[in-house]
Amino acid sequence: MTKQTKEYIAFWIFRILSFIVLAILIWILYFIFVRGWHMLSWDFLTKMPEDGMTKGGIYPAIIGTLYLVAGSMLFAFPIGVLAGIYIHEYTNDSKFKRFMKLMTNNLAGIPSIVFGLFGMSLFVKTLNFGDSILAGSLTLGLLALPVVIRVTEEALIAVDDSFRHGSLALGASKLITIRKVVLPIAMPNILTGLILSIGRVSGETAPILFTVAAYFLPKLPTSIFDQVMALPYHLYVISTSGTKVQESRDMAYGTALVLVLFVLILNLLANALRRYLGNKVKMN
Amino acid sequence: MKRKFKQFTEKLIEGLLLISGSLTSITVLLIVIFLFKEGLGLFTTSPMENKNVIVVNKLNPVEHLTAGQIKKIFDQEITNWKDLGGKNDTILLFTINDLSNYFSEEEIGENFEYLPEKLNSIVDSIPNLLAVYTDKYLVKELKGKIVKVDKNNIPDFILGREWFPTAEPAVQLGVLPLILGTLLVSIFAILFALPIGIATSIYMAEVANERVRKILKPIIELLAGIPSVVYGFFGLIVIVPLIHDTFNLPVGETALAGSIVLAIMALPTIITVSEDAIRNTPRSMKEASLALGANRWQTIHRVVLPYSMSGITAAAILGIGRAIGETMAVLMVTGNAAVMPHSLLQPVRTIPATIAAELGEAPQGGVHYQALFALGCILFILTLLINIWVEYVSSKQKFKK
Amino acid sequence: MNKIESKNVHLYYGDFHALKGISMSIQENTVTALIGPSGCGKSTYLRLFNRMNDLIDNVRIEGDILLDGRDIYKKNIGMRIDELRKKVGMVFQKPNPFPKTIFENVAYGLRVNGIDHRSFIEERVETSLRQAALWEEVKDKLKKSAFELSGGQQQRLCIARALAIEPSVLLMDEPASALDPISTSKIEELIYELKTKYTIIIVTHNMQQAGRVSDRTAFFYLGDLIEYDDTPVIFTNPKDIRTQSYVTGRFG
Ligand SMILES: Nc1ncnc2c1ncn2[C@@H]1O[C@H](COP(=O)(O)OP(=O)(O)OP(=O)(O)O)[C@@H](O)[C@H]1O
Ligand SMILES: [Mg+2]
Secondary structure, eight states: OOHHHHHHHHHHHHHHHHHHHHHHHHHHHHHHHHHHGGGOSHHHHHSOEETTTTEEOOHHHHHHHHHHHHHHHHHHHHHHHHHHHIIIIIOOOHHHHHHHHHHHHHHHHSOHHHHHHHHIIIIIIISOOOSSHHHHHHHHHHHHHHHHHHHHHHHHHTSOHHHHHHHHHTTOOHHHIIIIIIHHHHHHHHHHHHHHHHHHHHHOOGGGTTTTBOSOOSSOOOSTTSOBOOHHHHHHIIIIISTTTTTTHHHHHHHHHHHHHHHHHHHHHHHHHHHHHHHHHHHO | OHHHHHHHHHHHHHHHHHHHHHHHHHHHHHHHHHHHHHHHHGGGSOSBSTTEEEEEOTTOOOOEEOHHHHHHHHTTSOOBGGGGTSOSOBOEEEEGGGHHHHOOHHHHOTTSTTHHHHHHHHHHHOTTEEEEEEGGGOOSSOSSEEEEEOOOOHHHHHHOOOEETTOSSBOEEOOHHHHHHHHHHHHHHHHHHHHHHHHHHHIIIIISOHHHHHHHHHHHHHHHHSOHHHHHHHIIIIIHHHHHHHTTOSOSOSHHHHHHHHHHHHHHHHHHHHHHHHHTSOHHHHHHHHHTTOOHHHHIIIIIHHHHHHHHHHHHHHHHHHHHHOOHHHHHHSBOOOSOOOOTTSOBOOHHHHHHHHGGGSOTTSHHHHHHHHHHHHHHHHHHHHHHHHHHHHHHHHHHO | OOSEEEEEEEEEETTEEEEEEEEEEEOTTOEEEEEOSTTSSHHHHHTTTTTGGGGSTTEEEEEEEEETTEETTOGGGSOOHHHHHHHEEEEOSSOOOOSSBHHHHHHHHHHHTTOOOHHHHHHHHHHHHHHTTOHHHHTTOTTSBGGGSOHHHHHHHHHHHHHTTOOSEEEEESTTTTSOHHHHHHHHHHHHHHTTTOEEEEEOSOHHHHHHHOSEEEEEETTEEEEEEEHHHHHHSOSSHHHHHHHTTSOO
């Protein structure tokens, strides 16, 4: 076989395998969109579940997920950004920095079910928050923390040192330099990362199983110490453990579609933001 | 005054930064503490449920039993004291349920007030008896002998082949089937995903033109963002029936279904990480190869792949780590039978799925609860080792440059 | 006959006109130096001879380049790109050995061109390393990684690697700019010796180097070939004022 033939064959194998990946994704999306599309209606999004969750809507699960996303981001975003700034801008000692990065990577590598165990043991039991939005948000927040830190770090690395030196040379303090010069440049990337981590948090199930998620709740939460329903857990419940698994199939398709749409919209938003803010920074 | 205030706020903010920066380390530490406090607690407790004790005749030489032996006695796999180191005599099993075979209701008393004495007497009179009852029926001057039950211990926990965490009278906490189930599903997932993932990353980094790449890239990002329950749902509705029909099995929920779903989920990680590694190959190195008359494929497999091998290895290890820790999708499609896995076409149960499925029913502080935390510890250690491995592999890459 | 001939060559990177009608001919077994300020198109021109620019998207090339009288850019004339690259070796600015052993680095060009006869490869590796004046230094560690060599040794390894497939032309793009003075002079000696067997084109920013090693020198400026003549003429008696101010160091 000549080397040209080998190249030809190899490249075609790559091409075919890549298109298999493409086909798998399209298959999954097609399956969820086609079967879930007819479920999507205003009622589905804004009504309570009825008849043992075989009819009605998924309103409480949507609200629950929104609460959890908001709660966890309220925790993870400020702390994660501050931590990212600290690790990238303040640690000069490379050993210490390596240690911090190692810990962040370790935290990121811990499986989500372990976060669930930990969240239950610390927030639900030891701190006595009970199964609650508070416990669930904190657990999800810890899970999102390494993601936010990494995003922040990467955004800061992308800021050229000349900006820092320029500002410091003008006599500005380190803190002012970071606030007035570095952060504004890094912000678009940080925000995109943030949006993508929202997508991650909103789909997590294992960490909320034992910290907040309710099988079925006929009412909306009134305080942060209430349990809530959540979209991913709802999908799990109605597709596996209900007594009427077959009857609630359509509800499951609808819920899966809402979850996927949520992630899709966040992805599009992140890309749009990246482009929009990216241009703005360049123009200044 | 104003200056002092400014300095103060600067110090304050720097303190805040330090605290935030340390939070990941603190969290990892707390996770270790909470996980291992509960998990290691398991190894100080007895596998006997509901304060049951085992009482035998005084002359019986058997001093202690393991949880596994107790189960075998109850399953009548062990029927002779000889097998337990005693005399050659059949074992006569006695539980509270057998009471009516020995005594009338009057003899026991309306409120079981004579029961402890009666139990004491039959233990005394029947030499080959093995009686199991709760410790509140023990009397002060016991004529029989209490057989000690070995505490839960790490070797039995890890090497035990039976997982019946709520069995009576002694729970069976062998996690070997769960560990093997986890590894089986994850390793096959990687075997499926790795060739496809690496091929796609090579295609995207070295072969495809800009237009194709612009289509593939966001799609792979989306694939990475889809929640694992959705993959589980897809697996449940599409892959499971497919396997059921293709292989003509009684159930489609099998290790194979888990591996396929995990493989799909691992693809984005593998593709992105190894594509980055491949792109990191210096341009000049590729040019040198082409300038020597190599074609693109020769350049890829003789120069680019060897150069980016550590990055690709890191991608594979990361993928395994993700697969081992994945909970929901696996829980939904693998059938969750806690038996030693023999083939891919059989239901299996993984560690994360076990925790997710059982923690809700395990009473806090009980043996079962502690056992699930101990499983969490195993999972934590596994993923920690994988993380260290990844760090090691990718630090080697940096050194090379 | 001229070894290499370029006739009115234009090159565009997208809209950017990087080479503006370059015509020049190069004789066999000579050393030609390409000089000129940064960004004037020296590397671009050099990379035309082994079609390295083909790798870049959006490149458009006009004009003819002949090697031994055959047009290397005309498809139907029968010279495949890998055949061309076997005849035209290249040494890059920074040493860029492969992540392989010293031996495998030199053997690479043979292997990818379908040669796998062991003793033949061994023989050729040794000859090439000797030609590159590296044999004595590495003969005991051929199985070691090429990354263990010093920068100067790595660059000579890259030269040996290029020589192993017995090209007739050797392109060198600032081959000594990343090296210390001792390694640099070794490379220069090498070029002088290789001249008897190869036609060499070298890009350099170092005027003394161009003066020492080359027979002919071409001065490029903003994509134009300003002046091309015997090296002593360029350095002592240039016709163009721009050449003169460049070689005397008045701009750069
Ligand atoms: N891949 C490319 N795409 C677009 N423009 C390019 C590309 N490569 C080079 N150029 C441009 O073409 C011009 C000539 O570049 P070239 O690398 O040939 O210069 P050079 O004379 O070798 O400079 P130096 O001495 O700095 O190496 C430069 O203006 C450069 O910006
Ligand atoms: Mg150049």
